Amino acid sequence: xxxxxxxxxxxxxxxxxxxxxxxxxxxxxxxxxxxxxxxxxxxxxxxxxxxxxxxxxxxxxxxxxxxxxxxxxxxxxxxxxxxxxxxxxxxxxxxxxxxxxxxxxxxxxxxxxxxxxxxxxxxxxxxxxxxxxxxxxxxxxxxxxxxxxxxxxxxxxxxxxxxxxxxxxxxxxxxxxxxxxxxxxxxxxxxxxxxxxxxxxxxxx
Amino acid sequence: xxxxxxxxxxxxxxxxxxxxxxxxxxxxxxxxxxxxxxxxxxxxxxxxxxxxxxxxxxxxxxxxxxxxxxxxxxxxxxxxxxxxxxxxxxxxxxxxxxxxxxxxxxxxxxxxxxxxxxxxxxxxxxxxxxxxxxxxxxxxxxxxxxxxxxxxxxxxxxxxxxxxxxxxxxxxxxxxxxxxxxxxxxxxxxxxxxxxxxxxxxxxx
Numbered sequence: 001x002x003x004x005x006x007x008x009x010x011x012x013x014x015x016x017x018x019x020x021x022x023x024x025x026x027x028x029x030x031x032x033x034x035x036x037x038x039x040x041x042x043x044x045x046x047x048x049x050x051x052x053x054x055x056x057x058x059x060x061x062x063x064x065x066x067x068x069x070x071x072x073x074x075x076x077x078x079x080x081x082x083x084x085x086x087x088x089x090x091x092x093x094x095x096x097x098x099x100x101x102x103x104x105x106x107x108x109x110x111x112x113x114x115x116x117x118x119x120x121x122x123x124x125x126x127x128x129x130x131x132x133x134x135x136x137x138x139x140x141x142x143x144x145x146x147x148x149x150x151x152x153x154x155x156x157x158x159x160x161x162x163x164x165x166x167x168x169x170x171x172x173x174x175x176x177x178x179x180x181x182x183x184x185x186x187x188x189x190x191x192x193x194x195x196x197x198x199x200x201x202x203x204x205x
Numbered sequence: 206x207x208x209x210x211x212x213x214x215x216x217x218x219x220x221x222x223x224x225x226x227x228x229x230x231x232x233x234x235x236x237x238x239x240x241x242x243x244x245x246x247x248x249x250x251x252x253x254x255x256x257x258x259x260x261x262x263x264x265x266x267x268x269x270x271x272x273x274x275x276x277x278x279x280x281x282x283x284x285x286x287x288x289x290x291x292x293x294x295x296x297x298x299x300x301x302x303x304x305x306x307x308x309x310x311x312x313x314x315x316x317x318x319x320x321x322x323x324x325x326x327x328x329x330x331x332x333x334x335x336x337x338x339x340x341x342x343x344x345x346x347x348x349x350x351x352x353x354x355x356x357x358x359x360x361x362x363x364x365x366x367x368x369x370x371x372x373x374x375x376x377x378x379x380x381x382x383x384x385x386x387x388x389x390x391x392x393x394x395x396x397x398x399x400x401x402x403x404x405x406x407x408x409x410x
Contacts, residue, residue: 001298001302002298002301002302003298004268004269004270004275004276004277004294004297004298005260005269005270005271006271007252007255007256007259007260007271008256008260008269008294010252010255010256011252011253011255011256013252014248014249014252014253015249015253017245017249018234018237018238019233019234019237020230020233021234025225027295028224028225028295029223029224029226030253030256031293031294031295032223032224033223033253033256033257034256034257034260034269038257038258040222041253041254041257041258042254042257042258043219044219044220044222044223044253045250045253045254045257047212047215047216047218047219048216048219048220048235048238048246048249048250049246049247049250050212050215050216051212051213051215051216051235051238051239052238052239052243052246052247052250053243053246053247054212055210055212055213055239063209064209064210064213064239065209065210066210066211066212070209071209072209088236089209089213089236090232090233090236092209093206093207093208093209096207097206097207
């Protein structure tokens with residue numbers, strides 16, 4: 001791609017470093033900004049810069065927060081002894097959207113993935129184990145994605161805490177509500193039969 | 206979408222104003238930036254801001270340029286009396302990539318489109334007509350997209366300049382090289398038969 005301007009080329013190169021955005025898309029986005037009033041670009045630029053440089057992570061659960069202790073951790077309405085372990089901020093948002101959980105979260109910041117060079121020490125695992133050790137936790141709910149990396153991470157944490165007096169659970173895996181059985185993959189269908197629940201329980205939700 | 210941070214929410218809202226980027230994609234992009242060193246966000250922000258506020262448009266052809274008169278307009282190797290009329294900067298880049306054109310460009314900045322509220326006076330049409338009036342142009346090549354808006358724009362300009370002594374042409378429309386005939390749309394196929402060219406000419410390119 002030949003650019004008529006270094007300024008344009010730099011902007012396109014920077015934008016195309018974002019995941020899933022190629023050179024052509026980056027050029028389309030940048031030209032869109034050029035057609036809009038400069039005010040829009042300035043606001044975009046300011047909000048990104050401010051976010052990157054001023055955003056904090058909750059000192060307890062590591063969720064993104066504007067204050068030292070996030071709203072959920074500091075709320076009086078939440079069960080402080082049930083902790084839901086999630087991979088990242090989006091999972092907190094997704095679970096909060098369901099209004100089905102009234103405990104606290106613990107954001108690991110990723111999953112153990114040797115392929116990507118992510119080991120236990122790159123994640124917020126030690127602070128979680130510390131919480132369990134100091135008897136602050138009654139139940140730990142593993143809510144990582146059901147992938148090899150998610151299962152590895154669950155198991156790594158489980159090994160470290162099993163000697164302590166804490167219940168552990170994982171979110172139920174099975175057929176999505178509204179899905180056709182015949183299209184479900186074998187592993188999911190198989191597990192959903194093995195982990196069947198009393199029929200009366202299924203009437204509750 | 207419920208955010209745990211105003212800073213995060215603002216950034217996501219700003220990014221999701223870009224065309225083709227929804228809230229979820231914006232969140233994914235913003236969280237990506239948070240996982241990278243702050244330096245990457247700062248470079249992105251700086252290059253966008255600098256581009257939006259310092260970028261110039263060539264005073265002759267209106268192409269994006271870092272200087273008053275762009276490289277193409279100021280080059281001694283280009284035919285200054287053949288002007289290719291295009292919609293935007295991407296078209297200049299696409300045609301330059303082919304190395305098939307050695308004249309100058311004129312970037313309209315869009316197409317006439319009453320539906321989108323874009324009239325002739327929102328485009329760089331007057332300066333083009335001025336070039337024709339002052340006898341600087343031997344041939345005008347219309348290279349807009351073959352859409353209703355493109356054809357309207359071509360015709361609008363054509364009406365204004367037909368009294369002057371200038372050749373006009375449009376880029377050839379026909380079956381793309383490598384395409385199967387049976388999959389071509391009827392209008393394109395029909396036109397390509399009406400506008401057939403001597404066989405010897407097709408051997409040149």
